[in-house]
Amino acid sequence: MVLAALFLLNACTGSGVSDDAPSKAILESGRVLYAASCQSCHGDQQGIGRLALAPYHGPDGHTWHHADGQLLEIILDGTKVLLESLGLPPSDLEMPHFRGELAREETLAVLSYIKTWWTQEQREAQAENSRRWQEANAP
Ligand code: HEC
Structure with missing residues (x-):
């Protein structure tokens, strides 16, 4: 029990990406930021409008294979x-860099929004992958 609690605590710290479901306000700001900064290359939720070299972030794409940290x-x-x-x-x-343009919280909001496109199984697998990545890359 204590170990499980410690594990959970550990999983929630570090990358700044919380396992808690993001609020509606966070998802809405992620949606707006995505439309303004990402969609012109990556397309919408269905990948419509995507440029050939920019990967699709939806469930049939590759993005969910990457840990949050990456x-x-x-x-x-x-x-x-x-x-x-x-x-x-x-x-x-x-892929341009957004450091200095998007605050960390904004980047997290965009990421939370993209995650709503994935299946439940993909979200769980990606969360597990993120935990392992975090452990391996903890300072
Ligand atoms: C100017 C076009 C452009 C814009 C704008 C852009 N990207 Fe990209 N992005 C790319 C390209 C091209 C790649 C693939 C780069 C490569 O393979 O070298 C990429 C790759 C990525 C990847 C890695 C995807 C994967 O599946 O491995 C992520 C994540 C990503 N972009 C997120 C974003 C987000 C979030 C935004 C908005 C904040 C954004 N991008 C804005 C062009 C863009």
């Missing part, structure tokens, strides 16, 4: 640094 890094720092660290050449269409 997604936050990608959104805040873009993919240029990531591609370089993997020794990959720059992409023709670059």
Whole structure:
């Protein structure tokens, strides 16, 4: 029991991404921010309007395979640094970085909004993946 409580406590700290269901206000601000800053490249919930090189974030996409920590890094720092660290050449269409443009809370709100597109199973699998990532990358 104590161990379970500790585990839960641990899971909720660190990345700043809470396991609690986000409030309606957070999801609404995430929706508005997504439409303003992301949709022009990534398309809407169905991927409509998406540019060829920008991945679809919905349930048939790849995004839910990434842990919260990785997604936050990608959104805040873009993919240029990531591609370089993997020794990959720059992409023709670059994912811009939003550090300095979106506050951390805003980035989390966008992420919470995108998660509403995933299935329950995907959300659970991604939450577990996020916990493992957090443990492996804890300072
Ligand atoms: C100018 C176009 C553009 C905009 C605007 C943009 N992105 Fe991207 N994004 C991309 C491209 C292109 C990639 C793929 C990069 C690559 O493979 O090198 C990408 C990749 C990503 C990934 C990794 C996806 C995955 O499935 O692996 C995430 C997450 C992401 N973007 C989120 C966002 C969010 C959230 C916003 C808005 C705050 C946003 N992007 C705005 C072009 C864009």
